[in-house]
Amino acid sequence: MMYVVMIASECAPVSKVGGLADVVDGLSRELANKGHKVEVILPYYDCMNLSTIGAAINDFQNNSVQVSVQCNGKQLLSTVHSAVIHDNECFFIKPHSQERYFDRGIYYGQRDDDERFTVFCLSAVEFLSETGRRPDVIHCHDWQSALVPVLLKTKHRHSALSQTKTCYTIHNIWHQGKTSEKVLKMADLEQVVTGKDSIVDDSDHAYINLMKGGITYSDIITTVSPKYASETMTNQMGEGMQKTLSKYSDKYTGIINGVDYDSWSPATDKLIPFNYDIDSIEDKYKNKEHMRKKMSMKQDFKPIVSVVGRLDMQKGVHLIRHALLYSLNNGMQFVLLGSSPDKEIDIYFHHLKHYLKDNHDCHIHLSHDEELAHLIYAGADMILIPSLFEPCGLTQMIAMRYGTVPVVRNTGGLSDTVFDAEVSVKPVTDRNGFSFDDFSYDAVSLALKRASMTWHEKPHTFREIMLTGMRTDYSWGASADKYLSLYNRISGKW
Ligand code: ADP
Numbered sequence: 001m002m003y004v005v006m007i008a009s010e011c012a013p014v015s016k017v018g019g020l021a022d023v024v025d026g027l028s029r030e031l032a033n034k035g036h037k038v039e040v041i042l043p044y045y046d047c048m049n050l051s052t053i054g055a056a057i058n059d060f061q062n063n064s065v066q067v068s069v070q071c072n073g074k075q076l077l078s079t080v081h082s083a084v085i086h087d088n089e090c091f092f093i094k095p096h097s098q099e100r101y102f103d104r105g106i107y108y109g110q111r112d113d114d115e116r117f118t119v120f121c122l123s124a125v126e127f128l129s130e131t132g133r134r135p136d137v138i139h140c141h142d143w144q145s146a147l148v149p150v151l152l153k154t155k156h157r158h159s160a161l162s163q164t165k166t167c168y169t170i171h172n173i174w175h176q177g178k179t180s181e182k183v184l185k186m187a188d189l190e191q192v193v194t195g196k197d198s199i200v201d202d203s204d205h206a207y208i209n210l211m212k213g214g215i216t217y218s219d220i221i222t223t224v225s226p227k228y229a230s231e232t233m234t235n236q237m238g239e240g241m242q243k244t245l246s247k248y249s250d251k252y253t254g255i256i257n258g259v260d261y262d263s264w265s266p267a268t269d270k271l272i273p274f275n276y277d278i279d280s281i282e283d284k285y286k287n288k289e290h291m292r293k294k295m296s297m298k299q300d301f302k303p304i305v306s307v308v309g310r311l312d313m314q315k316g317v318h319l320i321r322h323a324l325l326y327s328l329n330n331g332m333q334f335v336l337l338g339s340s341p342d343k344e345i346d347i348y349f350h351h352l353k354h355y356l357k358d359n360h361d362c363h364i365h366l367s368h369d370e371e372l373a374h375l376i377y378a379g380a381d382m383i384l385i386p387s388l389f390e391p392c393g394l395t396q397m398i399a400m401r402y403g404t405v406p407v408v409r410n411t412g413g414l415s416d417t418v419f420d421a422e423v424s425v426k427p428v429t430d431r432n433g434f435s436f437d438d439f440s441y442d443a444v445s446l447a448l449k450r451a452s453m454t455w456h457e458k459p460h461t462f463r464e465i466m467l468t469g470m471r472t473d474y475s476w477g478a479s480a481d482k483y484l485s486l487y488n489r490i491s492g493k494w
Contacts (some may be wrong), residue, residue, distance in 0.1 A: 001038040002487050004028075004361060009109070009117065010041055011146035013052040014085060017107050019248050019257070019394075020141055020171045021225075023449035026258050027087050027139075031113040039135075041124045043116075044081060046103040055084050067093075067130055069122040072186050078123040093123045098289035113211070114179035118186050121147035129161055136491040139167045139483075143177030146214025147187060149201065153217040154192040165490040167483070168218035170211070171391070173232055173239045176201075177210030184208060203240045212244050219490040221245075221252045222483075224392035225413035229254035237389060255483060256413055257392045258476030259401065262443075264377075266402045271374035276403075278470050281463075284378060284403050291379030295363035297333060303455040304333045304360070305448065306380035306404070308373050309393050311340035316386035316409065321352065322441045323384050323448060324362065332452050334362040335380060337372055377402040382451055386444050388434075390414045396433070401470030405462070406433035407447050417474070421465050422450065432469040 005337035006028055008213040008261075028038045065080045076094040085115070087416045095101050101316040110116060116447040125148055149166040156162065178201055184190045193199055199456040215221050231237040231246050233246045245252055266284070267277040273290050276283035292299055304450035305327045309315050320336070327334045340346045346366065353364040365372060377383075392413035396406040400417075408414040418433040419426040434451045436443040454462045487493075 002031070002491070002493060003135045004031055004036060004038050004487065005133065005138045006038065006040045006141070006435060007121070007145040007148050008040070008141040009043060009120070011040055011085070011090065013049060014083075014090070015042060015045055015048045016109065019158050021391075022260070023257055024141060024170065026128055026260055026476045027483060030090050030258065030476035031484070032086075032088050033477075034480060036124070036484070038088045039133075040085070040088055040090040041127065042090060043102045043120050044079075044094035045107055047105050047107065053085060058146065058379075060459070064417070065131065066170065067126045068494070069119075069126045070080040070188055071119060073188075074225065076118075078127075080123070080127050080431060091127065093127065094119055095119050095123060104474060114177060114183050115186060117144040117177070117210075118147060119144055120184050121151065122187055122290075123157060124148060125151045125161070128161060129156070132160075134160060134179055135164050137165050137167055137397075137487045139487075140214060140218070141169050142171050142394050143175055143211040143214070146177060146210040147183075148214075149217040150189065150193065150213040150221075151187065151365070154189060156374060165220075165487075166218045167220045167486060167490070168214045168221065170221065170223040170232070173211075173223075173241060176212070176239070176241065178204075178207045179210060179431065180206075181208060183210070201240070202282045204244050209415055215241070215244055215248055215252075215366075217453065219251065220486050221248060222486070223254050225253075225256050226254035227415040228389075228391045228412040231389070231412060238275075242431065253486070254416070255479055255486075256397075257394065257395060258479040259397045259474045261401070261475045261489045264398045264401055266378055269374055269378070269489065272378040273375075274378075276378075278467060281403055281470075287375065287378040288380070289350065291335070291375050292333075294375070295406075297335075297362065297363055298360040299446060300361070302331055302333050303381040303452055304335055304379065305382045305384055305451075306335045306337070306376045306399075307384050308376055308399075308419065309385070311345050312342060312390055314390075316388055316439065319347055319386035319409075319439070319441065319444050320384065321348075323386065323444050324352070326441075326445050326448060327452075329447065330362050330452065331456075331461045332361075332448070332460070335376055336362075336364045337369060337376055338365075339367050360448075377404055380404050381455060382434075382448075384444075384448070385409070385414060387411060387414065387441070388439055393417070397474040400432060401474065403466040403470050405451065405465050408435050409435060409439060409443075409452050410435045410437050420453065421461070430468065432465055432472065 012021040012025040199213035201209040390412040
């Protein structure tokens with residue numbers, strides 16, 4: 001049995017801003033399902049969604065431990081509360097100071113985020129140390145917990161935690177925790193972080209880069225897909241971290257995130273009208289018919305191409321717009337579910353929606369709508385994901401689960417999960433979609449044309465592609481096994 005402690009700034013459902021929260025929750029649950037001991041350490045934000053902890057809320061308020069750390073040369077006291085979430089013990093750190101670090105009604109975006117998460121990391125390590133916890137592996141995520149491996153390998157290298165190994169996962173390379181020397185002073189690390197090259201920003205030597213510290217001092221580094229791991233070592237996609245990641249390439253690898261099959265399975269999905277699975281795939285077409293009715297679309301012998309996702313530059317918005325018009329002009333129907341925080345993009349798609357309001361081959365829905373997303377995965381024939389970059393991507397894996405064939409650009413996690421039906425090094429039995437390389441209109445058109453021709457002219461082949469996607473296991477079970485083998489490797493616990 002492995003004893004793993006996750007240290008992170010988010011965990012679903014109690015504190016969720018983005019995908020990081022789902023990964024921490026999904027991976028922790030799966031490791032526990034496999035019989036390992038998992039604990040999660042999080043900040044105690046005042047804006048956390050405590051109602052999601054449900055019955056355990058009283059214990060949560062009463063069960064607490066105090067820890068004290070040296071911060072800027074002064075004692076800083078924190079209370080560590082505990083609660084059980086999804087069967088795992090979670091600890092929430094609440095520092096007591098006039099800065100009210102986590103009592104701001106917000107998770108991130110404060111001027112002193114660097115100080116807030118420095119206090120969090122110091123207190124988390126102290127909590128483990130003082131309570132006699134000796135995990136085999138501490139797994140840290142993104143810049144907010146990157147200081148933990150630094151502390152373990154420097155200040156704590158002779159402490160009882162010296163045998164504990166660290167795994168560090170990069171989810172978001174655009175936020176690296178660039179800060180100043182003040183953070184080292186706060187954590188009393190100025191003297192012990194020898195050779196500042198371990199933590200000084202590669203591009204601007206005036207900055208301390210917390211993510212770089214996490215990378216340097218961890219025993220293993222991961223990101224959310226193998227292809228993205230190699231992409232982040234290039235000048236084009238490394239966001240300034242390519243030099244450091246290349247230096248440590250021996251301990252850097254990619255593991256695809258899992259999909260939560262409790263929420264995403266056509267056989268049990270409560271949000272779709274007709275459940276189905278591999279053996280009753282015909283029932284998928286009842287969902288298609290239902291979706292068309294609901295969206296006032298024509299019942300016609302045409303494939304439906306769908307898009308579900310954020311409408312922003314990363315997701316290739318102009319290629320999505322092009323694909324929509326191309327599909328309508330080439331015998332396909334199109335369903336778009338997306339929203340954009342960018343005003344200009346939002347206005348553009350509202351105009352497009354208005355322009356196409358009388359076209360019964362398409363439907364555009366511009367908001368976040370969970371239920372509709374489920375219906376589209378079940379009802380569409382294809383899903384288009386023409387991303388400029390995609391660290392992992394969930395929509396292609398969810399779609400495959402529902403027998404909806406992905407048409408994707410070959411980048412990041414899309415490249416690791418979608419294998420072209422016609423041109424791929426994979427055996428035919430593993431081919432599960434259509435893909436293209438260039439970030440261009442022509443490349444999107446050609447891929448859609450190939451998919452549509454297969455749908456029309458080779459229905460048997462199209463069905464095989466659908467079934468291959470439905471059969472593949474993209475659950476957390478498979479991803480957790482990969483993490484476990486890394487944990488085993490670094491901890492020597494076979
Ligand atoms: P991202 O880069 O946005 O994290 P992912 O592919 O990793 O992209 O995950 C997107 C998730 O958000 C999927 O579960 C998808 O179904 C969901 N989603 C995206 N846009 C919408 C929307 N407009 N309505 C409902 N769900 C959405």
